[in-house]
Amino acid sequence: MKILFILHYPPPVHGSSVIGQSIRDSKLINDTFKCRYVNLLVSRKLNETGKSSPKKVFRFIGIWLNFIREILCNRPDVCYLALTVYGSAFLKDVLLVLLLRILRIRHVFHLHNKGVKQNESKWIYRLAYKFVFKEADVILLSSHLYADVESFVPLAKVHICPNGIDEVFDKPINRTVEQNEVPKILFLSNLLESKGLFILLEACSILQQKGIHFECNFVGAEGDICEGQFNYLVNKKQLSAEVHYLGKKFGQEKFELFKQADIFAFPTFFECFGLVNLEAMQSCLPIVSTSEGGIPDIIEDGVTGFLVPPKNAEALAEKLEVLIKNPELRIQMGNAGRIKYEKQFTLSTFENKLTNILLHIGSEKKIKPKPKEKVLFILHMPPPVHGSSIVGKMIFDSTLINSSFSCNYINMLVSRSLNETGRATSLKVFRFMLIWCVFLFRVVVKRPKLVYLALTVSGTAFFKDFILIAVLRFLRIKRVYHLHNKGVLKFQTKKRYRLLYSFVFKNADVILLSKHLYQDIASFVPISKIHICPNGITDEGLAEPKNFQANNIVNILFLSNLIDSKGVTVLLEACSSLKNRGLNFNCIFVGAEGNIDTFHFNEKVRALELTNNVTYAGRKYGADKREYFIDADIFVFPTFYSNECFPLVLLEAMSYSLPVISTFEGGIPDIVEDSFTGFLVPQRDIYALADKIETLISNPQLRAKLGEAGRKKYESDFTQIKFEHHLQSIIEDVLK
Incomplete structure (x- = not known):
């Protein structure tokens, strides 16, 4: 089988180019297939990346001519492309894919980067992604990365192939408790902000302020941060005694630094896989990294190292402190990482997996997919x-x-x-x-x-x-x-x-x-x-039951447009009744003005003498709206709107574990189970509404019980995923 590999290999040195070089040098791959290679990189130095220049245009023309010669003269069965999914490099790759599509050459993309999910909201990218990924096979480094391309690539077209690296040590490093009197932290990557460089410096500052002794060595080529900027920050944070920049290191010099280190830190916040983590595991080092991209497939939290949230210097400093103070744990985690590397991440394991994937793709008969039924949604x-x-x-x-x-x-x-x-x-x-x-x-x-x-x-x-x-x-x-x-x-x-x-x-x-x-x-x-088909909503609520306190002022929340038929006036009258009963509460109204404007709402509040109990907060969306749900104790929606069918706001309240009081209008009885997830009262019945609110104000344990039951009902019946699957099934039934 003839394969044309269009990939990256050094210079510059980064994950994709290292893997590209490994594929080109692989005896197994070259013996199994008739291989031809085209180097897709137009940047020869890291600081050229993302910058346009006549030299790079000239190089791309050379790549394009070489590519055309290969596909016309050698006509490969499969074209392997190390696809970049955003920026000018993506547009360059689209031109190559266009020619492959015209000539009907089967193609497989190996993604060493991500960003599809981030860019798909832009119409130009969305159209390009639909074109590029149509009928293509995609190799991902981790199953965690499928979410990035799921809008355009069906799961059946996805192949998982974790990266691997060659063994550089004759035998595993034998680390001892007494290795370094002052523990050494190693950061090895290009000096890019997205690799977490500033986060690690901030964590070092936190460790220094705690009086913890350590040394942190930064190794890598200059990227969007130059050596001068780095040293300025180190001096500004007064870390010159602890932190050192050693420049870029390769080969034996780099391996010596791994040998001398005690801890490897890589707090990246934009990553797919991070080959450097494999090098650290190969070197028997415990790793502190983030849960970014496919890293959770490499590092087992608490076993081979620690995973911390991206951009969280405090959490990073905390885990580094644990390892600095516990040399036995460092050795234990480092050895566990070495075992995992030997089982899953050697170069031979990678080559075998990639070879099998390419054999599978090449042997598959190209079956013309059954055309999807056309549906026009007017909504x-x-x-x-x-x-x-x-x-x-x-x-x-x-x-x-x-x-x-x-x-x-x-x-x-x-x-x-x-x-x-x-x-x-x-x-x-x-x-x-x-x-x-x-x-x-x-x-x-x-x-x-x-x-x-x-x-x-x-x-x-x-x-x-x-x-x-x-x-x-x-x-x-x-x-x-x-x-x-x-x-x-x-x-x-x-x-x-x-x-x-x-x-x-x-x-x-x-x-x-x-x-x-x-x-x-x-x-x-x-x-x-x-x-x-009941509606569903995205889960942005609180899975944990709310902790209601007995003596606190109870917060009642109403969230809807200020329309009288949504029960605005009814709830205000009920609040007046609650105040006359001597109950301690706040009632917050959230929503856009409707047939009741702010002036008339406030007039009604003043007439009922509720200025100390009732607040109108205006319309709120996103994080602002979420805060009101979190702060609330009871959700009230006394609608009598004649067209009320299935208020989504009730699902939101249940997702936040709030007890709900509403009416028997429309489909609400399918949402709120009376006396189980909340209470239902007759429409426009002010005193029945006030009675149920009083019951919940006086009984925090009941509020918690009803709220927890509502959350469970939301999870079982009203999630967005449930709704989408239900609607898909209905449309399929109707089409049949």
């Missing part, structure tokens, strides 16, 4: 932020949904802020016309097998949806509606609506958020066409 996405738009964004971002079907998306929202909702404007008409044009193109030209529609069942939005459905019915395209609202039962008494509902729901499948919502559409949709 809502923020802004504004509400339940339906949050779920729409979740579907749009879902790796599972997008890898299961050939998906296209249309954002159906014409309102871009909450106060635009329900109001007619020329801008909204213009937005709808754009949506209409995109819709016609997608259904006529792309011709999907199924259209998923987040249907609105009343108001002007319903008539807008009706126009789209008429086209789908005319073109005989299968439909499934996802209802995040209700109102059919209310409006079906009107003849016009009744006729339209009969037309809209005929032969359509319907996804409901709860079985309690079926009665709303029972007159138009047979039960055989119903699919139940």
